[in-house]
Amino acid sequence: MTAMRTQWRTGLGDFSDCLLAGLLVALASVPVVTAGPAFAAACRLLDRTRRDLGSPLWTTFWADFREAARGGVVFGLGCLAAVVALAVDLEVVAELPGAPVLRPALWLLAAAGVVVAVRTCEVVATSGPAPASRTPVWRHAFVTAARETAADPKNSLLLAAAVGMAVLLVWMLPILALVVAGPLALAAVATGGRR
Template sequence: MKRLVLFGECLLAGLLTALLALPLVTLLPALAAGCAHIRAHVDGETTAVRAYFARFRAAFPGSLKLSLAVVAAFAVAIVDGLFLRAAVPGGAFVAAFAGLAAVTLSVVLLRAAATWSPGRSWPDLVRQAAARAATSDPSGSLLLVMALALLVLVTWQLLPLALPMLGCVLMAAVAVERRYAVILARP
């Protein structure tokens, strides 16, 4: 029964995160609220929809410029990947590099969102997440890459599963950061 409840929370977090991320400039606070929602469920705190929106509002200050930069970076990666692959000799290499850049950016954003708490600065969160992703915990980053690959695979096979899978990716981000905290706590 508990597993079904966790799946329900993943579905709710995925749905709300997808809805709130639609304007694109709200991507970071939506991811942070989704991760905080999953974290609250695991910790036994309130997971009411009102609490999700309160977390979203708390995560929004200071995120606008960074969200715009993230959306622009994803747009550049998509344009490079699609147009250069078809139009330029050697474009397949550029497309692969653009895909790798998009995955790397996604991992860093998920790690930053999973560690967000009220009052934390978004630039600091992203900087720390990039350091963890690259040097401190590359195995955790690989776990998130696998979660993202599973999201793409399952969504490609059956589009309605995108929402619960998004919630599962948020849960994976929270789990990776908790795993990292446990590793740090070891003597």
């Protein structure tokens, strides 16, 4: 009976760590362009928690966030530019004769882009430094994430389903936007390649 109670408490502790990580991501993502580094810090935090390398979540998250923000703000700006370009493309496509075919193709492209962006944050969090000292960490992580997304369609589809579920939860109950990044970071770490 005590073993079951211990497992329950451990599971509840992991769940609360996941929600706290999501809350920290929401707090660190207020300037929008820092969402990538914040998500990478959450991935690193939850990866450590999964491997029982625990330390205080609050201080560990902010240290990881500062480290990831070095090149991550540029990544965040790139993601923001991609979202704006997609919105413009969807408006332009609506006026074209082939809109019924082009619109779903754009949404599939956007979904693949989101999976690669989430995977990039996970690669930054769980891999070591870039192999060449001149290669920026985020650029190397983006290339690695794109390669892994194409090479492992099963885990990529699982991650896409996790992103879709996160979007659905926020759509149904917008207050969940404050914590949904934590479970999504855990899904990214769980489906990521072990480097």
